[in-house]
Amino acid sequence: MWRLLREGLRGQQGWTRAWSKATPRPRYRVLIVGGGGHGLSTAFHLASEHGIRDVAVLERGPIGLGNVGRNTTIIRSNYFHPDNIRFYELSLTLWERLERRLNFNAMVSQRGTLNLFHTEAQRDLFTRRANQMRLLGVDAEAVDTSGIRRLVPLADLDNGRYPVLGGFLQRRGGTVRHDAVAWGYARAASAAGVDIIEHCEVTGLRISGSRVSGVETPGGFIAADTVCLAVAGHSSHLAAMAGLKLPIESHVLQAFVSEPVKPLLDVVLTYGAGHFYISQSDKGGLVFGGAIDGYNTYAQRGTLPMAEEVAAAAMTLLPPLARLKVLRQWGGVMDMSMDGSPIISKTPIEGLVLNGGWCYGGFKAIPAGGLTTAHLIAHGAPHPAAAHLDLGRFAAGRTVDERGVGPSPYLH
């Protein structure tokens, strides 16, 4: 703050790079592939929690332009599976402390996430989830229609087709300024001694015997004791370099933003009669999205039917939006796992660690994902909050399937 005043008087000349642009050294104790939220958070936690500073993050482009830079920024910890609640709740508590941890304002905004329900079956599911959360000490509350009307005056609760019967609110849920998350972790990790190496694509993984020994890049080989894959939608692609097949398919999730308008919507709202969720960014744009496209793809772009579908849901739930204009549409490639839950795990290759399978929900998990992945790397054993996210769960039949649709990512 004082700095801002001082720089104001000095013509903003004194600011320096938020993170330094490193060039790679020949070997590191830990190499993290992927400069997205999880890669950077992992690096930060390795350096700050475990004193492991001999770390580099390798990012094929500029950092933060993968899914961390294109998501709808929702954070919450309302999950069904108790282990998932614990994991995402850990993340939520870390979000609450993030700004002071990083000395960077990522605008964590706990404005509340409100899930609407339209059928009794949905009500029962949400009740069960909220009660499970409450047993674990996590905030969740039921909201009746008059409460919803107060929270979202724009909503047409009757809406002619699937009336809103009620909702569940997690007040501590909300949004975070997505880009600032990548920048804030990069800045803090860099300050702690981590090398952040941009424009450095990993093109191969070198395996010696059953161990990983480093990575190939266009600039040459870089050796490492541990290599952590944190490449989200490209997990399978990287794993294939080590001869591994993952329980992951890459699918596109789209997002949209409207023109900016004065404050309209003060919670994160999810519609229950179709795939649709929406919140308003601090800049004034309504940020919203829907379901995944539902087929394997690495193309980071949107489609017309999804735009129409999501707009139709918006119009149904929030008819006053009719004349507001949608500004931009984009997509992100997501690592859809076979049970819809993430994977933080060792792999059959010694020294190769996987952070992936984030599906459409890995943004909220960035603090905890980094913390638990760093723990796994530092201790060689899973962090208790992420022990259920191991790769072995699939074969063992211990899948963590929130939606109960089974190993068909196109249904998640």
Next chain:
Amino acid sequence: MGGPARIGPGMLTAGSRPLHFRFDGRELQGLAGDTLASALLANGVLQVGRSFKYHRPRGIVTAGPEEPCALVDVIGLHGREPNVPASTLPLSEGLTAESQNRWPSLRLDVRSLADRLARFLPAGFYYKTFMSPGWAWERLYEPLIRRAAGLGRLSADLEPHADPAETVHDHADVLVVGAGAAGLAAACRLGGAGLRVILAEQDVLCGGGTLLDERWTQWRNALRARLEQLPTVRCLTRTAVLGAYGHGVFGALETLSADESARFGGLRERFRVMRVRRVLLATGVLERLIAFPGNDVPGVMLAGAALRYLRRYGVAAGRRPALFANNDEAYEALFALAAAGVHCAGVIDPRPDSRPAARARALGIPVHGAALVGAVDGRHQVRAVTITELDGRPRFVLEADGLLISGGQLPASALAGQLGATLEWHEGQAAFIPQLAAASGHIAGGARGVCGLAAAAADGDAAACAVAAELGRSAAALDLPPVPADPEATALRPLWEVRGRGKAFVDLQNDVTTDDIRLAVREGYEHLEHMKRYTTFGMATDQGRIGGLVGCAVLAEARGVPLSEVGALRERPFTQPVPFAALAGAEVRGHFRPRRRLALHAWHESAGATFVSAGLWLRPLVYSREPGWAPVLAEARAVRERVGITDVSTLGKIDVQGPDAARFLDLMYANTFSTVAVGRARYGIMLREDGLLLDDGTTSRLAAGHFIITTTTANSAAVLEHLEFHLQSTCAALDVVLTDIADQWAQFAVAGPRAREVVAPLTALDISKEAFPFMAVAETTLAGVPGRLFRISFSGELAYELAVPATEALAVWSALLESGARFDIRPYGLDALNTLRIEKGHITTAELNGNTTAEDLGLQRLLKKQGDFIGRTLAQRAGLNAGERLQLVGVRPAARSARLRNGSQLVSPAAPGMSLGYLTSATPSIEFDGWVGLALLSAGRQRIGERLLARSPVHAEEVEVQILSAHMLDPENTRVRS
């Protein structure tokens, strides 16, 4: 007196009637044909808004959809529509608009304080501050920021007035986007070759750049006339192509003219989905701005826009404007204004000399060569400009009431970018030229850097010939008037920024200055996409159309790299913002999803049913409009005590026929169907390949090679898809025909101790216990209608299900009611059905929730030991058979007066924080005193007899419950077999 004014007739306004409108409360007058912007200018109104961050006064900069500044709120019948570009909004009688982002008034905006404090609010300032005290971000700073941000204000009533909306699907061989010289020529050529063409033009008129040059009138008219005669060409004006989605799919928005809108019941725009074989982008060029201090003062306008205002609306951008430009084209505005009698203050051109400069001098307009504009005098309006040498030394101050600027032209490449165009840097034009792979599309004319209208027309024609050839057509020669020659041009001198004191904007809406870009570079946000996100450059409603390249150039300079290395902003849909209503189309609100109606819908309605949506279906929930359990329990009691009838037609029904039908079902179901006798049904479960349950239902064998499957309502589509998938892949060798017969058959359950007596009179069949036992099936005549009779029961009572063709539903249903009248038969709805099945321990999707196994639900005895089936192998995994898994049990409150709630968590009193399971379904009971429920409980079957707590902390409830077997009612099944 200075400033803009109407000085003559315009192409669109000549001779048209006056219209009255209001802007910020002022009553003003314009002409039919005007846009709001041209009408405001005609009234001398210069300042029309405030900027996003600094709240600086802003005017009208462009004459098209690329407008960054002149966005207004339009006050309509049903509310307030924000962010409408005045530059495209057609004027209409009574139009009411207000400026945005200012308080209390446009001229006196309190937040413009931000402008004075600007030095403390550089790009990204919010990341560096507002962090302490810890609570303050959300409660203090964020609300402040949010209120300050946002442009217009949206307000609308919730009344379901539902503006009409529609989506139209168009098809063509070729979509030509843009009807300028290139597009018109291309469409003529393609149409002449007999190809189906859509020519989409966002403007109200076809013509593009030719509309601004009188020499082209004849050519344009000739082409328009020709196009009208070509039967395969559709010319869609007012239609902007918004998005390119690959595989030949495009989204476009047509704004209806007032007449057409009236014809379509007030429809304002029409969303068009175009599916085409080829696309030809003839989107022309956009003019770019120059960054110099004060380039945002009202009265600074793009030169091309000034030309448009003059030609189209007869409006001069100023009475004594100056021009600041680095290219020849921009002088056209000056010449046109001069020809219309406007006295131009002078020209500032960084080039020492040029052909049009000579022409200007000849017209008596002073031209200052090798000069720049270093500052603008005036806050609410341009008063004078400071002319400097190229090195920045001031030369002198030129009085002017407006400043027309032009930094050159660049291809309008938004759609090309969406189609994956590569951008090639063109030094001569100082612009990126998009290039597309032939498979993605073609670009012609100004859109690919071709200069001049004649050249563009020729290029459009050539591109059309290439497209025609790709589609196997030879394009016939066209007999068209000759094109006027393009003037010879002096090369443009790239000019991005004039450095000086004061803010030089590259993004006029988001208030991003050249200094902001340099700051971003210092802080390491030097990649274009980082700079964009850090400063919000190019993220406003205009998406950086006129300032984008300028910002990139400033970035390149700050980084010390060539512009080609920096690249350009990434293009995404939409080329123009599109209203939610238009994008959504007609399938919203009450029409969001279709309704599937039962054949007996009208009967249920007249019987007083409350309907509930179950997926797309409307189902009777209870035959009462009263809330509460009483009517439900009355219906359920009728079944337990006498007899009831319910419509179960929503169940999925699949006909399976063929020599291999039984083998197929044996593979698809976990139990065996080949051993089912003809005339018998069997309850079956289907697993997913991962070993978890997919669905359940009864399947009946009508003949050796003929089965009828029933599925749950919720899973009917999924099960059919599952079967069809496997039949055509895993089991492709099997000879089976699957047919969805869900809608063919209405199906009713008649349940209760008197069911037999109700059904018997309707059929000749002997349905006695012996002749037609539990699980018997027959094809028979029911009330004179050929139907099917099943002896199956979901309620736990003696029951029959009757299936009859849906067309005969009412006749048979009525016959049953009549036959049951002596037992006081009652129709029962979904709620009563649920009460009955819970008591009986029958499962539905509440328990079959995708995470349960056969074992979990106590169905393990159904898993066949012999032979393969989907899910067999993986169902044996340890994790799916672990002892602590949740198993189905029954639940009753210990205190009979207590009620149960679905979704409560089961805990042991010793560890009330640890969930052992949860309640899936609960109901007040008919048979038992108080409530009963079903639950999924860890190692549940071993806990039968235990007492646990059912906790619902969200409702502050806690109920002591007793764990029972799920088979609470008649575990020996004597009733169903009676």
Next chain:
Amino acid sequence: MLRIPCPWCGLRDESEFRYRGDAGRPRPAAEAGLDAFNTHVYERDNPRDWHTEWWLHIAGCRRLLRVVRHTLTHEIRSVEAASQPQGAERGR
């Protein structure tokens, strides 16, 4: 957005189809064992490349199609019926 040329129905929007995933994973033999089924059910190649996949034309002919598509460019290289209903004459 995809448009898939169905051999029976012609060029149709992706919304008319149901995606059924990687078509390169035939169901293992009945007795192939746990590992084989685990691999079949959970592991995916998920290539950033050409991908052979199942699409069921649910809104049209309801036939299962084997489509070869590039997962980055979305180019469709071939479409064929998973199993040919014998004797059927091709339509459009």
Next chain:
Amino acid sequence: MSAPERELPGEAAAGTRCAPVGTDIIELTPFRERTHVLKALAARRGLALPATGWLAITRETLLLCVRPERWLLLTAPAPPGAALAAWRPACAGCAAAIELTAGLTALHLAGPAVREVLARGCRLDLHPEVFVPGSAAATTMAQVSVTLGALPGGWLLLTPSSTAQHLREWLAATARPFGFAPDAMLSVSSLSGERAP
């Protein structure tokens, strides 16, 4: 049960006219290697089974093929079960013959604006040179499943009976700006197209 016989409506003011079609419908699907048997059986009854994507009209019937190897046969209404009874025994061992009379609702659309109206819900290219008379296709319209046939004097539309009301309402609402008129019931034989396109 039987519909009043009625001539196909002429070119009246309404852009779209919509009439229910009174018809029995059965679906014939041959088992493996039995197509020729079914074809022969049909031939004996004076019917030629059209190729996928086409329909065939005789005086009394209409045959549509929108799914390979599956034919929808539309015949004049008879008492319930009669249509099936006429085919099922003959099809034994050769084809599945399944009654869908109650499962599908048939509508006939005519008028100069029909294509405009359909383009507001149907994604197919219905241009007369593409979807030529005699074409048939299954697709979705207004979010529900439909089978479309281009008849000489109009359009045949089949939709599952549970969504028929939805589709009729949608048609009426969408066609309103073009002029919409509901018509009295037509019979299959009146579709047979003595009226040239």
